[in-house]
Amino acid sequence: MTDFKGAAQSWSLVAFFSVVTLTLLLCVVTGPDRDDLDEFYTGYRFLSPLRNGLAIAGDYISAATVLTVGGIIALCGYDGVVLALSTLLSLLLLMFLLAEPLHHTGRFTMGDVLARRMPGRAVRITACAVTLAALVPMMVVQLAGVGQLLAYVLGFSDSTMRTACVVGAGALMITYAALGGMRGTALIQILKTVILLGSGLVVAALILHTFGWSPPTLFRTAARNSGAGHNYLRYGLQFAGGRHPALDMVSTQCAIVLGGASLPHVTMRMYTAGSTRQVRRAMSWAVSAVALFIAVMTVVAVGATALIGAKTITAADPRGSTAYLLGARAAFGTDLSRPESLLFTTVTTAIFLTLLASVASMTLACANSLAHDIAARPDTPPLREMALARLSALAVGIPVIGLAVLAQHRSLQPLAILSFCLGASAIAPALLYSLFWRRYTRAGLLATLIGGTVSVLVLLPGTGLVSGTPQSAFPDADFNWFPFTTTALVSVPAGFLCGLVATVLSRRRSGARARNRYEAIEPVLLAGPAYPKNG
Amino acid sequence: MSADSSELHPLRHRPARHASPIPPSSPSAPHGNSNWRSVRARSWTGPHRDLRLLRRACRRQRRVAALVALGYFAVFLTLTVALPSVMTAPALGGLPAGLCLALVQLPVTWLAVLFYEYTARRHVDPLARRVRHQTPHPRDEQVRP
Secondary structure, three states: OOOOOOHHHHHHHHHHHHHHHHHHHHHHHHOOOOOOHHHHHHHHHOOOHHHHHHHHHHHHOOHHHHHHHHHHHHHHOHHHHHHHHHHHHHHHHHHHHHHHHHHHHOOOOHHHHHHHHOOOHHHHHHHHHHHHHHHHHHHHHHHHHHHHHHHHHHOOOOHHHHHHHHHHHHHHHHHHHHHHHHHHHHHHHHHHHHHHHHHHHHHHHHHHHHOOOOHHHHHHHHHHHOOOHHHHHOOOOOOOOOOOHHHHHHHHHHHHHHHOOOOHHHHHHHHHOOOHHHHHHHHHHHHHHHHHHHHHHHHHHHHHHHHHHHHHHHHHOOOOOOHHHHHHHHHOOOOOOHHHHHHHHHHHHHHHHHHHHHHHHHHHHHHHHHHHHHHOOOOOOHHHHHHHHHHHHHHHHHHHHHHHHHHOOOOOHHHHHHHHHHHHHHHHHHHHHHHHOOOOOHHHHHHHHHHHHHHHHHHHHHOOOOEOOOOOOEOOOOOOOOOOOOOHHHHHHHHHHHHHHHHHHHHHHHHHHHHHHHHHHHHHHHHOOOOOOOO | OOOOHHHHOOOOOOHHHOOOOOOOOOOOOOOOHHHHHHHHHOOOOHHHHHHHHHHHHHHHHHHHHHHHHHHHHHHHHHHHHHOHHHHHOEOHHHOEHHHHHHHHHHHHHHHHHHHHHHHHHHHHHHHHHHHHHHOOOOOOOOOOO
């Protein structure tokens, strides 16, 4: 019931190739056609709020979310649902707190927003370094996931084939980012969100239909088949082996809520909207789309446990990353008719597209930051800066492919957690402080970015995700000294505190200047630029 | 590198353009040399007043929205971790209360988004429009900082 043989497999292969061809075509056709920086970096703000919202949702629902969170919901029940909810809350907070100020003050990258407040090369270089540090691990997770997914769906177990898949997907991601720019990747994201939501809704409806449209029956059956009984419906399964399960759970939620939406590939979509109202409306669509997807994912993942049992899910993958696919497959029953196998192929294609699209957006965010914040000078001609951005996509992409090939046989969870923790401990405090605190100084900003990053990088290797347990990335070694799974409980306060202390210490020297500068940009920050951004 | 100071001149103070019930400098205000700056910043005219109103409206909206969203989740998480007995009590359809509270968050999120859009359009946008129109002439914003 859970194997992908025969028709489904060949359908999937055909679908994957058509998706690759179609998306490449989209990128070439819609890519920037003039030597205009605005067009490459923001796609001329051409998207209507609905489309922009779908693109934001597409950026936000990365493959790590679908596969990892889907697996945790299927295996741990309640804990996974809470994790999915904190993902949604993160986007909601981005909409309420940061979306409009970011749109008003930013131009292309996070470096632009920070440098608006504190101009200087040091700020831009640090911003770019933190962007890379936060996104590269996430890209490695997604790319290594491509290998796993294709190996699973297409049914090969050969290690060389897997590596070839990773390299091929990596080459595709560089092409998308370099050819398509912001507009090309936005279209791919829209396509992906629509396919993912559409196919997911059908599967969720089928699963609910199986259980008589009664969620309580669904959850009770899942609890019975999960092997954990009533514990499936209460907190504690995910961190059962930890030393402090309660604090561990709070720490993880904290990292997701603060870090999820402040990652640069999500915030960069704020700059592509035309006006304040458009950015607000786009975020409304994005939050609605993500909320819908979380509902779908919960039903499909819980349905997977209810229909085939937790044992089958862990047999396919110990962390349950294939739970979403297994749930979709089980929803169609044992024998697939032709329309059913077509529908199931749509689900696998949606996941494949999710992997490709999210990694392409992250490459674009890294490349933009490298080109715009570090390589280009104020007097660099636009044509040259665009060439630099395309070269940067290559410069980021190739090491990422190498890392993904190295990491594909290890646990990828620490890398994903590293990204979220960096977002929560360095990027979120820096953005919040510099947009809302008028006394914040440049020393404070640098201290926040560097202090937050360093605290995560120091603490994370000591967690149980990296070593010491059978599920960790290095199961043979044991240098596990940090008692929690994620570092957020310590590193988020550290990031905020570094900024606070450095600002207080440097206030005498540069406090008045910082305040004047904030007052100068405050009208733009609150009300937006005096005329709509071009577009 | 830091060549963008040109675009960031502070708002010019132009009291004549906006009628205000309160005269630009109240005669009773102390005009000591020590605090002339704060008196000027607090004058009740034109752009400064609009900006202050906008600042207050934005701040209020942001605070309420973020506190409600974060607050709900924080209470939910605290209950989950600290009082498991409350969250495992059976509720609707025999599901534990915690799971019901979790699933309810999806529609609540949607309502929160609608409410946010409504209040922003009602209370913040008009003020923002006024401040935008008073901003000194469009500066060359597209110059790279």
